[in-house]
Amino acid sequence: MERKKIMICDDDQGIVEMLELFLELEGFNVISEINSTNLIKQLTTHQPDLLLLDLWMPLLSGDQVIKIIRNTPEVKDLPVLILSASVDGAAIAEDLGANGFIAKPFDLDEITSKINAILSN
């Protein structure tokens, strides 16, 4: 089976590295981007199967990113799983029409189960 491609976008280097390590161990192809302003270009280039997206990021925040994605024809249907430590993350994710939300810090089991659930849809 072809490996699924997952894009991680988070401004925190530690989280990105940890997730890269974990998801590769889980058998995913992982691409990451720390600077959210580069994200759309990366998405159109790599065409991932799923995006793990942080909310609070400098320059371009997660909610702005989602709106751009939904308005960019090449990636408008990309499933987005939001990861956030912010208080109202769940509510924002719902408002934005994201495909899922996980509160930071999370159990890795939760990451895999949510990713698999979204990808199998």
Added chain:
Amino acid sequence: MEEKNTHIDQLKQTNYNSNNDLDLYLKALNSAYSGIIITDNMQYDNPIIYCNKAFETISGYSHNEIIGHNCRFLQAQDRSQRQRQLLKESIQRGEECKVEIRNYRKDGTLFWNELFISPVKNEAGQVTHFIGVQNDITARKKAEHDLREEKAHVELKIQERTKELQEKETFLSSIIETVRESLLVLDANYIVLSANRHFLNSFKVSSEETLGKPLFELGKQQWNINSLKELLTQILPTNNPVIDYEVDNIFPHIGRKVMLLNAYRIEFEGHYKDRILIAFEDITEKKEQDQRKDDFLSIASHELKTPLTTIKGLVQILQRMSSDHSNEKFVSTLDKMSAYVDRLNLLITKLLDTSKIQSGLIELHMEPFDIDQTIREAIDNITLAVPGYEIQLSGTTGAIVRGDELQIMQVVNNLLSNAIKYSPDSNKVEVSIHKVANFVKISIRDYGMGISYQDRLKIFERFFRASHIQKKFPGLGIGLYVSHEIIANHNGTLWVESELGEGSTFNFTLPIINNDESHGA
């Protein structure tokens, strides 16, 4: 002879008659109440040639001591009276005169003499005698004097009282002018009667544009708020004050401000019942500070959670990797790490909870649930987590409560953990659940160190920690605050009964919903 005799007889007769008349006159003069003297103005120094009995009585001198003296002997050494000059001039001019003059009796005592002198003239118009009529008016003078004294005294008192009032008023107005609070006095029609300096300064207005105007028309009518009007109309008739009414508005000159308004009916010893005193407090900054504090907590917890996410993830990755190895110490070390990461996360979450609660953001997921079961589950969980403690449960209610079950669970967890944490020398905790009217009451009793009265007062405040436990037991001082807020949000109450050294009982109540409600929901 006959004629002569007749003449003599006539003369005798006349003499007899005149003697009789004179006697009568003398008797009359002697029975008069007023002292009467006659002086001979034709002789040197105008001596007294007659005095009546009353004059003797008044002056204390006998007839013989009086006759031949000038009247001035009555003045003793008191010679400089203005009245004396008046008398002298009148005598010189041969005129009538009436004076009130200080005279002295033989024994030296003072008496006030109301003296009336009247000249007697001969056919040639020469003043031959003076008649002096004297009345002792000492008593009247004393009464007059006393009256004057009394009047002066009263006037002095009035002056003192007026001064006192003025001082009091100055004192009060200096307080009113000095207080760092804006004050207005309104009449019954909400017209501004006075405004203190702080009001004028902080609203950047002049007294001309404030005094005499209705409150609701000041500035850009920023006080023209219906609900405020309604409250203010209740003040005078009911004496119900307006307390901490918040007005968030844009004011001319000073921009957007949050004002706290307190209004009272003024009562001053039963007067001024138709006046309203309004105090305005600018709480804009305080509000902003509270907001900044909550923002800070919110950002801080977000920032703390970010690296924690990495650590937690890495620990879990290691745990997954190690499952293939059989090194038990390695595995248990990782498990401990994981547990402490979770604990750190819990602390951060609690910190954030307080900021959420403070800003009213916490969401309640209200659903009916079986409170007995929730309490049993909470006890089971903690028994598993902290073995060695005996947690006894007594009572059941069969009641259904509407609320956020997870949050109620959090409260019970907090209280049970505290009960265990603060009773290091005891291993017993008693939980009871009962129905009290239409509430359930849950009590958690420990046999630990107890809480002093001073600490009991503050125990539900945010970040409060009892002084004697600060070092011995770690904690942030958040759990009870959050619990208290959660129970309050559920329309219940949380309180504590405790004495130092005798353990504590934390109680909370939750309203029971009736059957219709539980089915209908």
